[in-house]
Amino acid sequence: MIALENVTVRAGTFSLCGISLEIPKGQYGVLMGRTACGKTTILETLCGLKPARAGRILLDGRDATYLKAAERGIGYVPQDGALFSTMTVRRHLSFALEIRKASRELIEARVAELARLLGIEGILDRKPPGLSGGEQQRVALGRALSAQPKILCLDEPLGCLDEDTHHETCALLKRVCRDVAVTTLHVTHSMNEARKLADRIFRIDGGAVTLVSGFPNA
Amino acid sequence: MALPVERTVSASRRTRAEATTPHRVRSDVPFVVGLCILSSVYVLLIAAMLLADLSFTTPGNFLAALRSEEIRYAIRLSLISCSITALLSLWIAVPIGYLMSRYPFRGKAILDAMLDIPIVLPPLVIGLSLLILFRTPGGRLIERFIPVTYAVPGIILAQWMVACAFAVRTMRTTFDQISPRQEQVALTLGCSQSQAFWQIVLPQARRGVLAAGTLAWARALGEFGPILIFSGATRMRTEVMPTSVFLELSVGNIEAAVAVSLLMVMAAVVVLLLVRIFGQTEPLKANRI
Numbered sequence: 001m002i003a004l005e006n007v008t009v010r011a012g013t014f015s016l017c018g019i020s021l022e023i024p025k026g027q028y029g030v031l032m033g034r035t036a037c038g039k040t041t042i043l044e045t046l047c048g049l050k051p052a053r054a055g056r057i058l059l060d061g062r063d064a065t066y067l068k069a070a071e072r073g074i075g076y077v078p079q080d081g082a083l084f085s086t087m088t089v090r091r092h093l094s095f096a097l098e099i100r101k102a103s104r105e106l107i108e109a110r111v112a113e114l115a116r117l118l119g120i121e122g123i124l125d126r127k128p129p130g131l132s133g134g135e136q137q138r139v140a141l142g143r144a145l146s147a148q149p150k151i152l153c154l155d156e157p158l159g160c161l162d163e164d165t166h167h168e169t170c171a172l173l174k175r176v177c178r179d180v181a182v183t184t185l186h187v188t189h190s191m192n193e194a195r196k197l198a199d200r201i202f203r204i205d206g207g208a209v210t211l212v213s214g215f216p217n218a
Numbered sequence: 219m220a221l222p223v224e225r226t227v228s229a230s231r232r233t234r235a236e237a238t239t240p241h242r243v244r245s246d247v248p249f250v251v252g253l254c255i256l257s258s259v260y261v262l263l264i265a266a267m268l269l270a271d272l273s274f275t276t277p278g279n280f281l282a283a284l285r286s287e288e289i290r291y292a293i294r295l296s297l298i299s300c301s302i303t304a305l306l307s308l309w310i311a312v313p314i315g316y317l318m319s320r321y322p323f324r325g326k327a328i329l330d331a332m333l334d335i336p337i338v339l340p341p342l343v344i345g346l347s348l349l350i351l352f353r354t355p356g357g358r359l360i361e362r363f364i365p366v367t368y369a370v371p372g373i374i375l376a377q378w379m380v381a382c383a384f385a386v387r388t389m390r391t392t393f394d395q396i397s398p399r400q401e402q403v404a405l406t407l408g409c410s411q412s413q414a415f416w417q418i419v420l421p422q423a424r425r426g427v428l429a430a431g432t433l434a435w436a437r438a439l440g441e442f443g444p445i446l447i448f449s450g451a452t453r454m455r456t457e458v459m460p461t462s463v464f465l466e467l468s469v470g471n472i473e474a475a476v477a478v479s480l481l482m483v484m485a486a487v488v489v490l491l492l493v494r495i496f497g498q499t500e501p502l503k504a505n506r507i
Contacts, residue, residue: 049402069405076406082399086421095417096407147408 001025002046002151002183004209007055009038009045016041018055021202021209025060028177028184030194032212033204039187040079042204043153046185047076060150060183075144075152075182079159081136083128089139090124096147114142117176134165138172145180152177154186158193170196268483275476283477288453292462293481295370299458300438303377307385307434308427315389315430316415320398336383344379345447348372368450373458376444381434388433392426393419432493436486 002023009016016038023029033039044050046057048069057065064072084092093111102110115121118138128136137157144152157173158166174197177184188194194201194213201213283289318330336344351357352367366372396419404414420427442460449456451465459482466475 044402047402047406049405069402070408070410072406074406076403078399078403080397080399082397082403084400084404084418084422086424095404099408099413143403143407 001058001060002029002185003056003058004042004046005056005058007042007045007057008053009041009050010053011041011050014038014041015053016207019204019209020055021211023183023185023200025183026181027199028174028186028197029200029202030186030188030198031202031204031209032187032189032191032194035189037204038207039189039204040155042209043076043155043185043187047074047153048072073147073149073151075147075149077137077140077144077152077154077157079156081128081140081157083131083136083139083143085128088125088127089120089131089142092139092143093124093146095143100147110146114146117179118142118172132165133161134169137161137169141173141176145176145182148180150182152182152184154184156188157186158188158190173197271476271480271483275473275480279473280477280480283474283481286474288457289462289474289478291454292457292459292478295373295457296439296459296482297485299370299374299377300435302374303381303438304385304431304435306374306378307382307438308389308431310382311385311389311430311434312420312423312427314386315391315393316419318386318390319393320401333383333386336380337387341380341441341443342447345376345444348376348379348444348448367448368452368456370449370456372449373445373456376448377438377441379444380441381437384437385430385434388430389423389426392423392430395426396422428493432489435489439482439485 002021004019004021007016007019009019019042021029021031031039031042041050045052048064048067048071052065055065056063059072059074084095087095090111093114094107097107097110111124112121115124118141120135120138120142123131123135123139128139131139141154141157154173158169161169170193173186186193186197198213200211202209203212314333318326318333339347349367352361357366360366364371366375400418400422401411401414404418405411409417440460441458442464445456445458445461446464451457451461453465457465459478462478463475463482466472466478
């Protein structure tokens, strides 16, 4: 479950006050809004990359307002993928588990499982500079899911894909999020994406977040 | 007299007619030729200087200089001190560059300006300032344990004071060019800031580290003013290659001075070539994948 309760956040001169939203466990929430309205700021605050000045952030019922990003158990996919340019795809999928000092067998099994789930078995030994946009997004998604987070945050993950790849990745997202049962917050400005994926649609306008559509797929 | 509506219609016709006329662009040749002429002035001057040096000396002079015990000592001391200076510069430049690139804090602009002081100060002033510093009680205390003034550690310190500033600037630019987004992702994956730095940022900054180290090494090799003031120019003791050039010139042995200068040029060219070759290995590999 993701819950923001009257959260205030500031990024330079930009600020948002009294932001509240709730996504029940295992559901797919989409946050929509115009460019530069604060969607990414909300996502970064949820991930612990920006501090909340006031209010509470609850993740699976636990107060995570003051937890470090590393302790929140969130898988994060930024807009540009932000793949680690010096690492192979395999290393991307194993990185979070290596940090947690997981055993080699567990890491290998998880990498194979994720590669199969995302259809990236053939590119495991390649590095990001040689990957297409769709492949990069799959790798970024795999990396975010590798430590089996309960929550997934996606920042316009389909923004820079061509129409066919967009359609494919959309279907993949829907399937993967259902299969691994994560609670997801997906930021976008595309109503088409929201309609395809969301259980709940939120809109941010004039600094306020409102629920515009609840449980259409539930 | 034409009515406003008629005027508008005729203006719009004119615009349409102009738009359909093929647009002609002037030749790019004068621009490119201008660029080449201006660039070649500087490149030719560098080449002419080196050729003049080469024509001034003979292989015999060169070998005679290499046979000199004092010059061999200066070469050895230069190579060792420059390598230590380059390593020390990186040791400081990497954390300062990262700190300045990633963290906002009060007084950052002042610190940024301070870091440039060794670049803008005349080298002699740096030497003099170091000399005065080691006349203070703190400096004397250090000298009790390690002799710095007019000794080899003083050479390294004088080289480091200048070379480090260039390394800091290079590292700052390197870290500025690496998006912090990847570190943020690493934090969400469970990394501490230190793990994100060592595992994500530093591997990406590898070429910047190499460039900073090379720059520091090359700056240290050419450093003369601060060394002369702070460490003196004692043969077989505090003599580095630029000191040799100065000492040989001062006794009128221009051939030896030119030979040592050419050795310095060769050392610098070898280092630059090594860096270029080493620096290009990675992208070639990446393209092959």
